[in-house]
Amino acid sequence: MSVALSVERLCKLYKLYDSPRARLQALVTGRPTHRPHWALRDVSFVLQRGQCLGVIGDNGAGKSTLLKLVAGTLRPTSGAITRGGDGRVTAILELGAGFHPDFTGRENLRFAGALIGIADDEIARLEAEIIAFAELEDAIDRPVKTYSSGMTVRLAFALATAVEPDVLIIDEALAVGDQHFQKKCVERIDSFRRAGCTILFCSHSQYHVRQLCDAALWIDTGQARLLGPTEMVLASYEAHVRMLDARKSQESMAAPAETASRAALSSPGRRGAITSVNASDLDGGSPPVLTSHDLAVTVSASVAGDERPNFGVMLQLVGGIGVTSVATHVDRVEPLPQPDGTWKVTVTFPDLPLHSGEYVLSAYLFDSKGMVVYDEWLHCIRFLFVAATPLPGLVTLRHHWS
Amino acid sequence: MHALTAECTALWRARRLLFLMARRDLSARHAGSVLGIVWLYAQPLLTIAIYYLVFDVVFRMRLGDGAPTQAVGAYLIVGLVPWMAFSDAVLRGMISLLEAGALLQKNPLPTALFPARAVLTGALIYLPLTLALVFVYTPMHHFGAALLLLPLLVAALLAMWFLLAYSLAIVAAAVRDVVQIVGFFLGIGAFLSPVLFLPSMFPPAISWLLWANPMTPPVLGLQSILLSGAMPRAEVWLGMLAWLVALAVVLDRLVDRSREQLIDWL
Numbered sequence: 001m002s003v004a005l006s007v008e009r010l011c012k013l014y015k016l017y018d019s020p021r022a023r024l025q026a027l028v029t030g031r032p033t034h035r036p037h038w039a040l041r042d043v044s045f046v047l048q049r050g051q052c053l054g055v056i057g058d059n060g061a062g063k064s065t066l067l068k069l070v071a072g073t074l075r076p077t078s079g080a081i082t083r084g085g086d087g088r089v090t091a092i093l094e095l096g097a098g099f100h101p102d103f104t105g106r107e108n109l110r111f112a113g114a115l116i117g118i119a120d121d122e123i124a125r126l127e128a129e130i131i132a133f134a135e136l137e138d139a140i141d142r143p144v145k146t147y148s149s150g151m152t153v154r155l156a157f158a159l160a161t162a163v164e165p166d167v168l169i170i171d172e173a174l175a176v177g178d179q180h181f182q183k184k185c186v187e188r189i190d191s192f193r194r195a196g197c198t199i200l201f202c203s204h205s206q207y208h209v210r211q212l213c214d215a216a217l218w219i220d221t222g223q224a225r226l227l228g229p230t231e232m233v234l235a236s237y238e239a240h241v242r243m244l245d246a247r248k249s250q251e252s253m254a255a256p257a258e259t260a261s262r263a264a265l266s267s268p269g270r271r272g273a274i275t276s277v278n279a280s281d282l283d284g285g286s287p288p289v290l291t292s293h294d295l296a297v298t299v300s301a302s303v304a305g306d307e308r309p310n311f312g313v314m315l316q317l318v319g320g321i322g323v324t325s326v327a328t329h330v331d332r333v334e335p336l337p338q339p340d341g342t343w344k345v346t347v348t349f350p351d352l353p354l355h356s357g358e359y360v361l362s363a364y365l366f367d368s369k370g371m372v373v374y375d376e377w378l379h380c381i382r383f384l385f386v387a388a389t390p391l392p393g394l395v396t397l398r399h400h401w402s
Numbered sequence: 403m404h405a406l407t408a409e410c411t412a413l414w415r416a417r418r419l420l421f422l423m424a425r426r427d428l429s430a431r432h433a434g435s436v437l438g439i440v441w442l443y444a445q446p447l448l449t450i451a452i453y454y455l456v457f458d459v460v461f462r463m464r465l466g467d468g469a470p471t472q473a474v475g476a477y478l479i480v481g482l483v484p485w486m487a488f489s490d491a492v493l494r495g496m497i498s499l500l501e502a503g504a505l506l507q508k509n510p511l512p513t514a515l516f517p518a519r520a521v522l523t524g525a526l527i528y529l530p531l532t533l534a535l536v537f538v539y540t541p542m543h544h545f546g547a548a549l550l551l552l553p554l555l556v557a558a559l560l561a562m563w564f565l566l567a568y569s570l571a572i573v574a575a576a577v578r579d580v581v582q583i584v585g586f587f588l589g590i591g592a593f594l595s596p597v598l599f600l601p602s603m604f605p606p607a608i609s610w611l612l613w614a615n616p617m618t619p620p621v622l623g624l625q626s627i628l629l630s631g632a633m634p635r636a637e638v639w640l641g642m643l644a645w646l647v648a649l650a651v652v653l654d655r656l657v658d659r660s661r662e663q664l665i666d667w668l
Contacts, residue, residue, distance in 0.1 A: 015663050020577040023667070027576045027659055072510030075662050093508040100426070102433035114422050115509055 003084040004198035005047040005070070005167055010079035012040040012065050012222075039065040042079075043224045045217055049084070049166075052199040054213035054230060056206070056237050058244075062222040063202045067093065067171045070200060087166025090116065094171075095156035101145035105136055105155055108144055112159055126162045133184070134158035154181055161188050168192055168199045179271040183372040186212075190371065206234055207373055242320040272303035272374035275342060277363045279381050287358060289384045298346040299363045300338070301375065309374065311335055311345045312364035317357055317394065318382065324349075329370030353396040356387045405661065406654040409568075412512035420515055424522040431523075442527050446486055450531070453478050469600055470629035471539075480535060480628050481597035481621050487528035488563060488617050489588045495520035495567025496584055499575050503668030513664060517568040525560055532556070532624075539628045546631030555627065555634070558642050559620045565649035566616060572656045575667040596621050616645045 015034035017023040022033040040062045047053055055063045068074040070081055071091035083089070098112045109130060113123040131140050134154040144152060161168075170189065186208065193199055193212060203209055209216060209230060216233035218226040220240075226233045277299050281292035295315075303309045312327035326347055328335055335345040360382045365375040389396065413420065432438045457463050458475030471477055498516035499506070506513060540549055574580045592598055595615045601622070604612060612618045619641030623634035660667075 013662075014666060020579070023576040024573070027573065027656065030655075030659055068507070073507055074665055077662060091508075091510070094504070098505050098509065100430055100433075102430060103426075111422065111426050114419050115505075115511065 002049050003046055003082075004049040004051070005084065005200070006080075006082040007046075007066075007070065008044050008080045008082070010040055010043045010066070010069060010081065011038065011077045012062075012069060012074065013037065013077040014039050038222050040069070040076075040219075040222045043217075043219065043222075044079075045224070045227055047167075047198050047200065049198055050193075050196040051215065052193050052201060052213045054209035054216040054233075055200065055202040055219060056204075056209060056216055056234070057219035057225075058241075061219045063219055064093075064171055065222075066219065067091070067169050067200060067202050071169050083167065085166060088117070088163060089167045089169070090160055090163070090165035091169040092157070092160050092171065093169070095153045095160070099144050099152060099156065102143055104143055105131075105134075105140040105147070109140075109155070109159055112156070113162075116160060118159075118163055122163065130155075130158045130162045133162075133188075150178055150181060157181070157185060157188075161192070164192055164195060165197060168197050168201075170199065171202045172204065179367075179372060179374055183271070183367050186371040187369070205373070206238070208371075210234060211371055238322070245320050271305075271307075271367070272301055272309055272365050274299060274301045274363055274365050274375045274377050276300045277361070277377055277380050279361060279383060282381075282383050285384070287382045287384050289386065290352070293352060294348055294350045295352050295385075296346055296348040297361060297363070297381075298344065299365075300342055300344045301365045302342045303365075303374070307368050308337075309335060309343055309368065310366040310370045311343075311347075312366060313347050314362040314364070315349075316360050316362070316379075318360050321394070323354065323359070323395065327364070327366070327370060329366065352385065354385050354387060355389060355391070355393045355395065356385060357394070358382065358384050403650065403654050405657040406650060409512065409514045409653075409657055413514045413518055416512050416515055419511075420518055420522060423515065423519045424526060427519055427523045428526060443531070446483065446528065446531055449482065449486070450479050453482065465600065468602055470625040470632075471542075476539060476629060477600075477625070478598065480539065480625050481595070482592075483528060483531050483535060484559065484621055484624055485592050485595065485597045485617060487524050487532075489591075490527070491521045491524035491563045492567050492570065493585065493588060494524070495563070496570040496574050497581060498567070499571040499664070499668055500578070500581075503665075506665050506668060514568060517571045518564055520567055521560055521563045524563070529556070535628055540631065542629075542631075546627075548627045548631055548633045551623075551633065552627055555620060555623045555642075558646065562616060562620070562642065562646055562649060565646065565653050569649060569653045569656055572653075572660050572664060575664060576660070591615055591617065596625065613641060616649075619645065 014037045015026075016037050017026070017034050025031065026033045043062075043066060045053065055066060057063050065074065069076050071089070071093060073091070073093065098115045099108045100111070103111070106127070109127060110120065110123055114120070118126075131137055134151075134157070136151060136155055139147065139151060147155070168189070189199065189201075190212065199212070201209065201212060213230045215228065216230045217224060218233050218237045226236050277297065279290075280296040280298070281290055281294070282288035283291055297313050299311050299313065301309060301311070310327060310329040312325060314325040315323040317323060328345060333345070335343045338344050360379045362379055363377045364373060366373055387396075428439065428442060432441050435441055437444070454475045456475070457478060458473045463474035464472045465474055465477060469477060495517035498520050499513060502516045505511070536549065536552070540546070570580060570584055594611050595618050596612065597617070601609070601612060619638045623638040623642070626632045626634045626638070
């Protein structure tokens with residue numbers, strides 16, 4: 001494999017001025033009047049051709065700054081960015097930037113295409129395909145100001161990805177639009193990845209990072225905290241997030257996540273929704289106690305059309321420490337269609353090898369390929385499990401003494 | 403001049419996009435109107451028509467000796483057309499980076515494109531009007547050889563507007579107050595130039611103020627070529643050269659000092 005992108009000791013210093021006057025003074029005299037803020041410091045990585053690197057980190061960690069530097073919209077303070085070849089680089093940092101509301105979708109295509117370096121004749125050749133992908137056949141000759149935000153975003157994404165790039169830089173692009181659009185985004189990005197496109201992908205969706213990326217880079221306060229295989233980096237990052245969450249929950253009473261996830265059910269454009277999550281053998285206590293040695297969780301959902309969805313269930317210790325996650329697409333299990341058109345699946349954990357403690361269940365609904373999260377009920381069932389063993393711990397691992 | 407050279411190189415590489423942006427800017431200015439592009443030319447044409455009717459037809463006002471023409475209307479029109487173009491290009495160019503902030507933060511585009519677009523758009527509106535003036539006024543002196551210098555004068559004029567607009571755009575990105583201050587100076591600038599008065603009418607004590615206006619040399623040059631059919635005097639060329647060099651040095655410094663952080667300011 002050849003190197004597609006090499007980033008070496010990349011640094012970005014933002015100069016913070018106390019007032020516009022200080023900024024003017026610096027501009028006119030050349031004397032420094034700023035306070036330095038290092039948004040990125042000594043970040044290095046090498047991406048081989050066809051590799052997908054997920055960039056993760058907290059808000060303000062420097063992820064977007066890194067992507068903007070690699071895309072060329074910001075200039076680095078020091079360090080080097082080297083690309084292995086003159087191939088096309090596409091950066092999806094914001095969808096729809098450059099569209100003029102008074103012009104039609106078709107007119108905007110030509111101009112926005114030129115902005116991202118697609119020649120007129122190439123746009124003309126790709127126009128029909130872009131419009132079809134954006135599903136805007138009926139609206140393409142209307143001014144963009146009459147479009148919904150979803151339509152604008154669809155057109156912009158279809159344009160940005162109309163030409164397969166050698167290097168694709170994506171900043172949270174999957175967080176926009178409805179689920180139908182998100183699904184198309186993920187599928188197109190995945191097809192680029194399979195075709196050998198090098199991808200730099202920044203997302204708060206750890207699920208998508210897991211699905212798409214071969215490696216991950218965790219940026220923390222502007223510095224590369226960990227770079228390596230996706231699972232290893234995500235595990236470290238999740239531990240860090242749990243620690244932060246635990247600290248926060250100690251400091252303030254947080255609103256229950258369950259309420260948030262259920263409220264999202266009514267959002268428009270949703271292609272699927274979980275309708276119920278039940279765990280068997282829970283008594284009526286508060287919290288309920290699991291009265292069986294087995295834990296059986298049943299999740300029901302409705303999905304638009306005849307798409308066969310996938311389900312996931314996550315078991316965590318209260319406080320956020322993960323015990324296990326299972327998903328139908330990973331285990332190659334097909335959920336069962338119900339006579340009323342809904343889908344249902346039950347996962348059973350026989351002879352639960354847990355130690356005593358308070359546990360929480362979350363349920364997830366995915367698309368048919370397991371790429372897009374249609375719905376999630378986070379921390380929806382809380383229960384107490386009393387194990388026979390009096391010893392401390394989380395799970396009883398298979399073991400033998402010698 | 404390293405920074406400025408790099409900017410000009412980037413601009414040259416993006417010249418196709420520049421023309422596309424200028425065309426779109428023109429279309430955007432009349433988007434939604436019935437008469438469309440006509441409005442872009444109607445405004446200055448109406449101004450020219452009013453000056454001609456009022457000063458040269460109704461009142462038949464005349465200038466004294468030493469003027470490039472005796473007709474007050476013609477004198478005002480030849481000065482006002484470049485002044486209107488200058489005001490338009492500099493004002494739009496000055497705010498061009500502020501307006502393009504979101505676009506520049508998301509797309510790797512040369513910043514010079516935006517002030518250059520403002521100047522080019524201004525040129526696309528006012529150059530045809532200047533050409534019209536050539537056909538109206540030069541027959542009076544039988545298309546003299548001085549007319550051959552008009553393209554050079556216009557090229558220098560456009561270069562000067564670009565340098566000034568880009569410099570102001572960078573300063574405006576740092577301090578927004580500049581937009582208000584420059585707007586005020588553009589408002590009074592026509593009074594401190596040979597657009598409305600003959601240079602000889604200025605009190606000697608403040609005549610230096612004329613040369614502090616970057617539009618004084620080119621306006622004098624245009625008046626010479628279009629109204630007298632005479633070669634512009636050496637001071638016109640020297641004045642323009644001085645302004646071009648000064649603005650190039652200033653812009654080079656500004657680009658160099660702001661290069662790393664300009665996008666952050668938008």
